[in-house]
Amino acid sequence: MDFFSFPDDAELKKERAKARLLRASQWWKRKRSSGICHYCGKNFSPKELTMDHVIPLSRGGRSEKFNLVPCCKACNTQKQRMLPTEWDDYMARLRGDKNSV
Numbered sequence: 001m002d003f004f005s006f007p008d009d010a011e012l013k014k015e016r017a018k019a020r021l022l023r024a025s026q027w028w029k030r031k032r033s034s035g036i037c038h039y040c041g042k043n044f045s046p047k048e049l050t051m052d053h054v055i056p057l058s059r060g061g062r063s064e065k066f067n068l069v070p071c072c073k074a075c076n077t078q079k080q081r082m083l084p085t086e087w088d089d090y091m092a093r094l095r096g097d098k099n100s101v
Contacts, residue, residue, distance in 0.1 A: 023051050050071060
């Protein structure tokens with residue numbers, strides 16, 4: 001039984017197109033209007049925030065509102081293809097948390 005499959009090129013193209021439509025929507029403009037990066041919590045100009053898929057498209061995520069968050073360019077670049085738990089572990093190591101795995 002296959003619980004996880006990587007999307008093919010056609011599916012990735014479709015999801016990226018959905019993300020572009022959402023990026024132009026009022027929903028997205030309201031979402032990023034706080035100017036706060038979802039990951040580091042720092043303040044930015046709303047236009048400086050990028051759209052990130054919490055579960056990356058390349059790892060089976062979708063361009064759905066529940067999976068899209070505003071984040072700064074630095075966090076988006078560092079997160080790359082990480083899943084939320086992988087990113088949490090990465091951030092804990094950066095902070096020097098003794099309980100990080």
